[in-house]
Amino acid sequence: MISVTNIVISRDKSIRQCLEILDQTGMSILLLVNKKGSLLRTITDGDMRRLILSGAALDDDLSGMPEKTPISISQNMTDDQVLELMDLHQINQLPQVDVNxxxxxxxxxxxxxxxxxxxxxxxxxxxxxxxxxxxxxxxxAPLGPNVDAFESELAEYVGSKHAAAVSSGTAAIHLALRLLDVGQGDNVLCSSFTFVASANPILYQGATPVFIDSEPNTWNMSPIALEQAILSCIGNGHKPKAILTVHLYGQSADMGEIMKIAEKYEIPVIEDAAESLGGRYKGQHTGTFGKFGVFSFNGNKIITTSGGGMLVSDDVELIEKARFLSTQARDPAPYYEHTEIGYNYRMSNVLAGIGRGQLKVLDDRVQARRDVFHRYRDGLKEFECLEWMPEPSGDVSNRWLTAVSIKPGYSVSAPDLIKALTSENIEARHLWKPMHRQPLFSGCNYFPHSPELSLSDYLFETGLCLPSGSNMTVPQQQRVIDQLGEVLNSGRWIK
Structure with missing residues (x-):
């Protein structure tokens, strides 16, 4: 309960003083009382604007404020009763009064x-x-024992031979592209259904992204569209310099098919596994199939270093070069000498310490998020309109975020579901808006899964992410399930 000491006023206060109180306290209502201190009504800034529009001056008192029966609550009301009263009157704040x-x-x-x-x-x-x-x-400062240990411990966990700890997943992608000599005029094939950080580093290098649609089995890069894009680029005399595939929301792309295609055309693969640490494809960790793997430790990821990333590879020379480039490319000289462009991309020893501690509980975090997913699916199983992000047999998604879409033929709207959750102070988000629809990448080529289906467009228009934190309590998740169930049970969602 919020203290009302600073927002209780009497009619002798001027409109100006009342507005100043709202400004100073950050509150949205004031409580008008009589000489005995009994509540007369609530006053909002809107009430004062209307009083001014009716002819009152800023320095006039509140004698002209019309009477209004206050809506208040007694001391014996439960939280649910208070919320019910708020819903009834469509308000977000209620004063509590004593027996007087x-x-x-x-x-x-x-x-x-x-x-x-x-x-x-x-x-x-x-x-x-x-x-x-x-x-x-x-x-x-950057570098130190925690950095060295975090690199080796992360590499051992995922089954990669070498790792370089950097300032972000974006930095790791940038370094991977640089190490593959991607530059001006080159094409890089990139998942369209992803966050912009996957594609931005392509522009850093002056290269051109060519976007690839998703496929239904994983919601990740479509091998069919990938091969079509490769053949198109080769036909135009520009063999792609790299393939950048993303493992979205914790689920691996079909790395078996993607690697077959990549090897067939001799194109190196960068795996953006920023969202899939702890996930596996056919028993093998994501991020360990291609030439490079990229992980992110941003604050919202399955484990975090506050901000940071990791570049992994089995090629020791490339990882050593990544470390060199990420420390401003300082040459091994007795003074500061630089022969090529470098970056300030290394992780600090303090943040690496956080990462080492987080890595020890990664398996627990994966299991917790998988449990969250299963509770959503089980708690909402009666609603046939919901289509959950798939997990092919043999794969293990870390279920970083629980993602769901609405099947065709139903009147359910993802924006309406998000709005309903937001009204209950529950955060939910649209699935990623595809890169080929972003103004930044207008004019870039895009290859859909088939002539009849652009899956990334469909998922963006029909899908949403639900709260999925590994520290979300069961009662909190039940709140989300109950709210979704209430909306889906309403007559508006009949097929």
Missing amino acids: NKPIGLHSRHMLRPRIQLSIPHMGEQELIYVKEAFDTNWI
């Missing part, structure tokens, strides 16, 4: 229903040990 009708507090919808976010950091117990070690030894 004197305001003693203010209830806010958002405090009664705390925000459920999409994916928040989930810290363990080991992170502080490694961070403290960095402080105790004064290894605060």
Whole structure:
């Protein structure tokens, strides 16, 4: 309950003073009381604007404010009763009064229903040990023992021979492209159904992205569209320099087929596994099939270093070159000498300490998010309109985010579902808007899965992500399920 000490006013206050109180307190309502302190009504900034429009001046008192029966609650009401009253009157705040009708507090919808976010950091117990070690030894700047250990521990976990810890997943993609000599005039085949960070580094290198649609079995890069794009580029005299495939929302792309095509045409593969750490394709970790794998430790990922990324490869020379480029490409000389462009991309020893602690609980985090997915699917199984992101036999998705789309033929709207959840202080998001529809990439070529189906467009228009944090409680998730069920059960969603 919020204190009302600073928002209780009497009629002798001027409109100007009332507006100043709202501005200073950050509140959206004031409580007007009589001389005995009993609640007369609530006043909003809208009420004061209407009073001014009726002819009142800023320095006039509130004597001209019309009477209005206040909506208030007693001390014995439950949270559910308070919310029911808010819903009935379509308001988000309610004053609580004592037996003498004197305001003693203010209830806010958002405090009664705390925000459920999409994916928040989930810290363990080991992170502080490694961070403290960095402080105790004064290894605060980039590089240090935690960086070295994090690289080797992450590489061992995923089954890659070498790794370079960097400042972000985007930086890792950029380095991979640079190490493959991607440059001006080159084509890079890139998943269209992804976040913009997958494609931006292609532009950093002056190259041109060619976008590839998804396929129904994984919602990731379509091998059919990929081969069509390769043949088209070769036919135009520009063999693609690289393939950048994304493992979306924790689910692996069909790496068996993609690698067959890549090897057939001798095109190196970069795996953007930013969202799929801990996920597997046929028993093998994502990020370990291509020439390079990329992982992200952004704050919303399955494990986090606050911000950071990792580039992995079995090629030791390429990883050593990545480390060189990510430390401003400083040559091995007794002074600062540089013969090529470098970047400030290395991870700090402090953040690497966080990553080491997080890595120890990664398997638990994967299982927790998979449990979240299964509770959604089981709790909403009666609704045939819902189509959950697939997981092919033999694959293990880390279910970073639970993604769902609406089947054709139903009147369910993803934006309406998102709006309904938002009204209950629950965060949900549209699935990624495809890169070929982004203004930034207008004019870039795009290859759909088939002439009849552009799956990435369909998924963007019909899909949404649900809250999926590994530290989301079962009661919190039940709130999401109940709200979705309430909307889906309404008459509007009949097929």
